[in-house]
Amino acid sequence: MAIQSPSSSSSFSYGFTYQVFLSFRGTDTRHGFTGNLYKALTDKGIKTFIDDNDLQRGDEITPSLLKAIEESRIFIPVFSINYATSKFCLDELVHIIHCYKTKGRLVLPVFFGVDPTNVRHHTGRYGEALAGHEKRFQNDKDNMERLHQWKLALTQAANLSGYHSSPGYEYKFIGDIVKYISNKISRQPLHVANYPVGLQSRVQQVKSLLDEGSDDGVRMVGLYGTGGLGKSTLGKAIYNFISDQFECSCFLENVRESSASNRLKHLQEVLLLKTLQLKIKLGGVSEGIPYIKERLHTKKILLILDDVDDMKQLHALAGGPDWFGRGSRVIITTRDKHLLRSHGIESTHEVKGLYGTEALELLRWMAFKNNKVPSSYEDVLNRAVSYASGLPLVLEIVGSNLFGKTIEEWKGTLDGYEKIPNKKIHEILKVSYDALEEEQQSVFLDIACCFKGCEWEEFEDILRAHYGHCITHHLGVLAEKSLVKISSTSYHSGSIYDVRLHDLIEDMGKEVVRQESPKEPGERSRLWCQDDIVNVLKENTGTSKIEMIYMNFPSEESVIDKKGKAFKKMTRLKTLIIENGHFSKGLNYLPSSLRVLKLRGCLSESLLSSSLSKASEITSFSYCIYLLIYNDFVFANKEEITMIV
Helix, strand or coil, X not given: CCCCCHHHCHHHHCCCCEEEEEECCHHHHCCCHHHHHHHHHHHCCCCEECHHHHCCCCCCHHHHHHHHHHCEEEEEEEECCCHHHCHHHHHHHHHHHHHHHHHCCEECCEECCCCHHHHHHCCHHHHHHHHHHHHHHCCCHHHHHHHHHHHHHHHHHHCCCCEECCCCCHHHHHHHHHHHHHHHHHCCCXXXXXXXXXXXXXXXXXXXXXXXXXXXXXXXEEEECCCCCCHHHHHHHHHHHHHHHCCEEEEECCHHHXXXXXXXHHXXXXXXXXXXXXXXXXXXXXXXXXXXHHHHCCCCEEEEEEEECCHHHHHHHCCCHHHCCCCCEEEEEECCHHHHHHCCCCEEEECCCCCHHHHHHHHHHHHHCCCCCCHHHHHHXXXXXXXXXXXXXXXXXXXXXXXXXXXXXXXXXXXXHHHCCCHHHHHHHHHHHHCCCHHHHHHHHHHHHHHXXXXXXXXXXXXXXXXXXXXHHHHHHHHHCCCCEEEEEEECCEEEEEEECCHHHHHHHHHHHHCCCCCCHHHCCEECCHHHHHHHHHHCCCCCCCCEEEEEEEEEEEECCCCCCCCCCCCCCCEEEEEEEEEXXXXXXXXXXXXXXXXECCCCHHHHHHHHHHHHHCCCCCCCEEEEEECCEEEEHHHHHHHHC
């Protein structure tokens, strides 16, 4: 997608020049119905485009007209008896339908003195007019394609809900239209973003999901992904983009937070107020459910539930497609993909990150308030984009924090972020972690602190030793909560799984453990940082809180264990993995809590022997893994260890 100026996203900002655009056959209705409709709209303060009123003398009509169409919010094509005889009107209609399909604009057809079926199926006077065009175009390939587009536009416009004139007072007919338009434009758009970079293509992706099937039934779509990806921002952009096309609409923000503070009933009240203008005080959530079902099941509604994290929220606000009228659309944003599946939502969309030129553009706007930045900042900008790892929220936070700063201040700030995550970023990403069960949190911390980048086969048995066969379920939950990604590659021997997590999700997990004891690593549950581990072992400051140690030195490095008792106080140590670490003394005093012992690399034969001997003494637990690798020879499991010793 090419770089776009954020100010160009009028679909999100609603910076329209005209609120209504009138398309009509002048000789049919200019001095009658259309003229009266124009006056009624302008009398209400509704800025309306009509061709002989707003076009300046000397303008070329086609460019001026196209510009007026692009800058209008609502279109009213007045289908009169001779509308289809005008090539000008038909070209105009094609562009109007294009704006309807690609920009989410509202088209409100008025059938004045004609039957909608004649417009839809190209019969009667409309069929005659199109046949006349076809006769004139029969030897012109380009114009025949133009005719085809006219026919499509007529059919699509006639399939939309609109107004059909009937005998009676014209002023009442016009009054109904003006009242409808007034209600539409009185709805205030949501603020989407100061700099809506990259949103246009993402909105189109979701709109294609909303349009699938086009059977005019109720469609529910789920948007999922980790925190900070911009799910809420995307939801707001979609709301602004298409809400005019619905009878009523409602965007319910922060469903998770409101539900957590016992305000789910309040959300039901807000839903009824925004869609039906119904002010009501509900006695409880169970009372609100039948109210919503009864009052909205005939309404064509757009409902967006933002940040859902519990099934009870969906049951209370959007229990099923039968709650809403034909053509309704329900969009749910969540971090939990499983929640969508459990609610029977088959149409889902994973929200992707912001990378490359789009990420750089957003960062420039946030940090410099424009898209033109001195070339001297290029390297530090790229570093900041790399740190953000595709999360728009991080780009916004980092850009705001670095506004007006020098290059050296940028570097210093980024150095700090890489050591200790920014508090705002950490808290937002931690929401998904907080929603986990205790054992699932433990699995996540194991992966984030010690196993990121490892192939699944490398740590499957290790985690299974701790958590048993539940590990498969736990990993599935982590994936559903958007904390890890699990992919598989099929080979002749079966499937090889790969478990990955976002860099900033990894940082969040490590920060959770660091916060257990910010100043004393020996008081933390997991140790993975080489400096922390060496310090704990040298100073013998380990405690019973340590459950896992993962030492992976890049090359042979000595670890001084002054008395050979560094592990004695680690009475809850379950996993000890040492790669390329050379101990000054044997691994004595290994605790009976140990489930996994893996030694690989720079071990002396005497140290290997003492380690094997010690490991063979630990026989009191039901499931253990011992993997000791010396000179590329593998000794595994306690039976082999006993035999070797």
